[in-house]
Amino acid sequence: MDTDQIMRTFNDFFRERGHHRIDGGTLLPPPGDPVLFTTSGMHPLIPHLEGRPHPLGRRLSGVQRCLRTTDLDEVGDGTHLTVFQMLGSWSLGDYGLPQSLRWGCELLRDGFGIPPERMHVTVFGGNDEIGPDDESLATWRELGLPVETVRDDNWWSHGPAGLCGPDSEIFVWTGGPGTPPQGTPTTDPRWVEVWNHVGMRHHRAEDGTLQPLRQPDVDTGMGLERLVMLLQGRDSVYGTDLFEPWARHLPPLWSLDERGTRLVIDHLRSATVVIGDGVRPSAGSHGYVLRRLVRRVLTTLWRDDPSRTLSDLPQEPLRHTLDHFRLPTGPDEVRGVLDEEERRFRDLVRRGRRVLDRPEFSGKLSDDDYRRLHDTYGLPRDLVTGLRAG
Known part of the structure; x- marks a missing residue:
């Protein structure tokens, strides 16, 4: 399957089961939302x-583009991305978690052709506040998939306060077609997480107390790029059709x-x-995230x-x-923003080298030195570190 077929299969599956499709919009949350960028489908x-x-x-499904900066240090491996798309399905007080699990198994097995013997599931095993998710455990056993209980990790929360609930995580074996599955998702990294099904049953208050929701919901999320990687038999997302033009043009252009x-792509x-x-590069808010991405690219290239x-x-x-993301902006406009940010960064690097050549910055730098370099000269700590290393 190519990416378009995968998305069509997902959308058709849930449409046939009474879900109305919602197409995720901008990465930017509405005014007043304290989060800079949309981080998940829900x-x-x-x-x-x-x-x-x-x-x-009360039944919805669709795809939402997301951005996460929490995984920046992981970017460069086979699966972590900064901007990605999340396939999701939701029950707003309609059907329960067992129905969602059955549909999830059916879509992966029959819709996408993943053999059940190459799937494994983890469920919430309980903690000091909440008992184990026995309902989901029984459902997975009824479906015949191997299942493992996990005490704390399978509890999903939207931050320290807010919606939360037990989570079933579905993993797919990536050890190769001739390799029989080994171990479990908690013991063998060749099990790759592909789909989460959350029973959104609770709300955690600011004081840490947990209250049941009046309307229990189901929230599921499946990373599109990771799913495409699995279905196209690639060892990383960068080998899929989603990244084909990038993977074809960049290695001959810049030897890294x-x-x-992968980081540059x-x-x-x-x-x-x-x-x-x-969004345009700036010293704060959304623009700072964009600036940081571009400057990390340039630091790697230089x-x-x-x-x-x-x-080039x-x-x-x-x-x-x-x-692919159905954005109205043209390539020339993107190139113009990138070129201008590169010009600004080159100027900053030249100024930074002159500043760091001063005697007071010749030795080991303290935290106060880094703060002074940032506040007085506009030199971020990671840039200072890179210039001194170079």
Whole structure:
């Protein structure tokens, strides 16, 4: 299956089961939301998961583009991305978690052709506050999938306060077609998590107390890029059709190690989506995240060759990403933003080298030194570290 077929299979499956499709919009949450970017498929639905009626009804499904900065240090491996798409299905006080689990198994097994013997599940095993999710455990056993109980990790929370509940995580074996599954998801990393099903049954208050929701919901989330990787038999998301133009153009353009190439691809692709959503580089808020992504790319490129420039980037990968995310921005506009940010960063690097050549910054830098370099000269700590290492 290519990506379009995978998305069509997902959407058709839930449409046939009475779900109304919602297409995720911008990465930017509505005004007043304290979170900078949409981080999950359920994020835009929080008021409805808390009980407000949704105009399309109580069964919903769709795809939402998301951005997470919490995994930046993980970017460069085979599965973590900064901007990604989340396939989701939701029951707003309609059907329960067992029905969602049955449909999840059916779609993976019959819709996507994943053999049941190459799937494994973990469920919430209880903690000091809440007992084990015996209902989900019994459902998975009824479906015949191997299941493992996990005491704390399978409890999903939307931050320290807010919606929460027990989580069933579905894993798929990636050890190769001729390799029989071994171990469990908690013992063998070749089990890759693909789909979470959360019984949204509780709300945690600011004081830490846990209260049951008047409207128990179901929230599921499945990363599209990771699913495509599994169904196309690739060992990383970067080998899928979603990344094909990037993987074809960038390695011949800039010779980097594998992790560096993946970081550059991810951050440029993510920056393209963020720019397409109307964000521009700045010293704070959404623009700072975009600036950080672009400057991490440049720092990686210039580590071996300071003459490298984003102006050499061809338009095809930019156009492919803008088209896939259905963004109205053109490649020329994205290139203009990237080029201007590169010019600013080159100026900052030149100024930073002159500052760091001063005698007071020649030795080991203290936290006060780093604060002074940032507050007085505008030099972030990671840039200072990179310049001194170089």
